[in-house]
Amino acid sequence: MRQIDAYAYSNRISKLHPAYKVGASLLALVLCLTLNRPLASLLILALMLGLTIFWAGVSWRFVLTLLLTEGSFLLAGVLGVAISVSTMPDAGGAALGPFWVRSDAASVWLALNLFLRALGSVSAMNFLALTTPILDLIELLRRLRVPEVLVEVMGLTYRFIFILFDSLERMTLAQEVRLGFGNWRSSLRSAALIGTNLFIDAFRRSRILETALQSRAWDGALRVLPRKYNHPFQKCN
Amino acid sequence: MQLTFIDVHVRYPGLDISALNGVNLEINTGERVALVGRNGSGKSTLMLTANGILRPHQGALLLDGRPVRYDRSGLRELRRNVGVVFQNPDDQLFSASVYQDISLGPLNLGLTQAEAHRRVQEVAEFCGLQELLDRPTHALSGGEKTRAALAGVLAMSPRFLFADEVTNSLDPWMRPQVLEILDRLADSGCAVILATHDWALASAWAQRVIWLEGGSVFRQGKPGASSWLT
Ligand SMILES: Nc1ncnc2c1ncn2[C@@H]1O[C@H](COP(=O)(O)OP(=O)(O)OP(=O)(O)O)[C@@H](O)[C@H]1O
Ligand SMILES: [Mg+2]
Numbered sequence: 099m100r101q102i103d104a105y106a107y108s109n110r111i112s113k114l115h116p117a118y119k120v121g122a123s124l125l126a127l128v129l130c131l132t133l134n135r136p137l138a139s140l141l142i143l144a145l146m147l148g149l150t151i152f153w154a155g156v157s158w159r160f161v162l163t164l165l166l167t168e169g170s171f172l173l174a175g176v177l178g179v180a181i182s183v184s185t186m187p188d189a190g191g192a193a194l195g196p197f198w199v200r201s202d203a204a205s206v207w208l209a210l211n212l213f214l215r216a217l218g219s220v221s222a223m224n225f226l227a228l229t230t231p232i233l234d235l236i237e238l239l240r241r242l243r244v245p246e247v248l249v250e251v252m253g254l255t256y257r258f259i260f261i262l263f264d265s266l267e268r269m270t271l272a273q274e275v276r277l278g279f280g281n282w283r284s285s286l287r288s289a290a291l292i293g294t295n296l297f298i299d300a301f302r303r304s305r306i307l308e309t310a311l312q313s314r315a316w317d318g319a320l321r322v323l324p325r326k327y328n329h330p331f332q333k334c335n
Numbered sequence: 336m337q338l339t340f341i342d343v344h345v346r347y348p349g350l351d352i353s354a355l356n357g358v359n360l361e362i363n364t365g366e367r368v369a370l371v372g373r374n375g376s377g378k379s380t381l382m383l384t385a386n387g388i389l390r391p392h393q394g395a396l397l398l399d400g401r402p403v404r405y406d407r408s409g410l411r412e413l414r415r416n417v418g419v420v421f422q423n424p425d426d427q428l429f430s431a432s433v434y435q436d437i438s439l440g441p442l443n444l445g446l447t448q449a450e451a452h453r454r455v456q457e458v459a460e461f462c463g464l465q466e467l468l469d470r471p472t473h474a475l476s477g478g479e480k481t482r483a484a485l486a487g488v489l490a491m492s493p494r495f496l497f498a499d500e501v502t503n504s505l506d507p508w509m510r511p512q513v514l515e516i517l518d519r520l521a522d523s524g525c526a527v528i529l530a531t532h533d534w535a536l537a538s539a540w541a542q543r544v545i546w547l548e549g550g551s552v553f554r555q556g557k558p559g560a561s562s563w564l565t
Binding site for chain 2: 103104107112113231232233253254256257260261264303306307309310311312313314315316317320321322323324325
């Protein structure tokens with residue numbers, strides 16, 4: 099997750115206005131789902147991969163690994179469509195222990211179509227996740243007039259995920275050096291301890307954060323400047 | 336400008352004993368002050384009091400001879416002039432973006448967006464953060480976080496800057512850089528008050544060392560001067 103986050107703000111088009119990227123991936127998603135043709139799905143997949151790798155400059159290794167991981171989950175999912183398994187004796191199927199397994203061209207074709215459709219959609223989402231910082235998505239929501247409170251909470255949540263991530267790593271390490279995860283019993287104990295401490299830590303941190311905000315003359319509304327973006331048909335500044 | 340503590344007593348809510356016990360102190364703009372003292376002697380409490388987060392239950396805090404008012408506008412006036420950088424920058428950086436985090440203070444002071452933007456650019460340059468403005472705060476190194484937290488306070492152009500052990504977690508390369516920022520700040524006429532456990536740093540860097548003990552000023556003076564020993 100940290101790596102996806104890191105690509106999101108360091109890729110070549112990270113400063114492009116998020117509306118373009120959200121628009122492109124939503125368009126791809128909708129096309130993929132409504133056209134429902136394997137060829138169209140394949141084209142969209144190729145296009146999205148191309149945009150991510152060549153336009154945004156994200157490492158092809160990382161993009162493909164990510165897609166492969168997601169793809170293997172999808173594959174497992176569509177396997178049930180391609181083949182049907184039953185305990186009843188089946189004339190057209192093959193016996194596999196107590197089960198009868200059967201498959202035919204139509205269901206394989208259906209499964210393939212489904213798989214490509216899902217993979218195309220996933221690649222569109224990957225494009226968005228890898229090229230657009232979460233902050234920009236939040237900013238976009240703000241500009242779309244989503245209530246300010248929600249936007250602030252989303253921003254703070256995003257900030258706190260990483261703060262608590264660090265705490266979690268520290269606490270896990272502290273337990274490990276004291277042989278906390280040695281066996282099943284002590285693992286459970288350690289996990290419970292970490293859970294409690296993490297909660298207390300989050301609470302403590304939010305108190306300090308509030309104090310720190312007060313010291314900067316905060317009065318309840320988190321006023322910040324909007325982020326600045328590039329537009330594609332305009333000179334970069 | 337002058338910030339004065341007169342017999343200031345401060346107590347944390349729910350605690351009987353005072354964390355500050357009759358502090359008498361005078362700080363002038365342009366001064367470089369080191370605040371030393373053992374753990375729990377009241378350094379952090381003093382800083383929070385200077386900024387109006389904690390309110391004395393006895394004694395008074397004066398800004399340019401006038402007692403600080405603890406209402407909305409009074410506190411805003413105090414915080415415009417007195418800034419605090421916290422010990423752990425992660426406690427202070429609330430926004431996921433450096434640029435947005437720095438912009439909080441100026442906007443809170445009622446500056447327009449254009450003015451706030453200019454302020455952010457200025458302090459970013461002052462603290463060497465120009466390249467990092469678009470970075471998420473969690474993707475900064477420790478030294479960069481410290482500078483970002485510092486910039487967030489400097490953007491309010493305070494006349495008194497209290498920095499709580501900001502040099503502690505820094506490596507020997509980053510430390511001089513942050514100290515250099517503090518030096519330039521003092522040269523520009525801001526008072527810099529640095530809490531530290533590093534006596535060598537305190538006597539080398541500061542014009543005046545204030546030694547807190549048990550919540551009050553135990554000793555103060557120019558480091559190395561004979562009056563310091565008595
Ligand atoms: N949030 C709090 N609630 C209650 N008591 C507190 C709180 N913070 C500090 N204290 C108490 O106030 C006293 C002064 O603490 P303070 O944090 O000001 O010391 P310090 O000089 O900054 O110490 P250190 O060098 O460890 O940072 C201590 O006795 C401490 O226990
Ligand atoms: Mg302290």
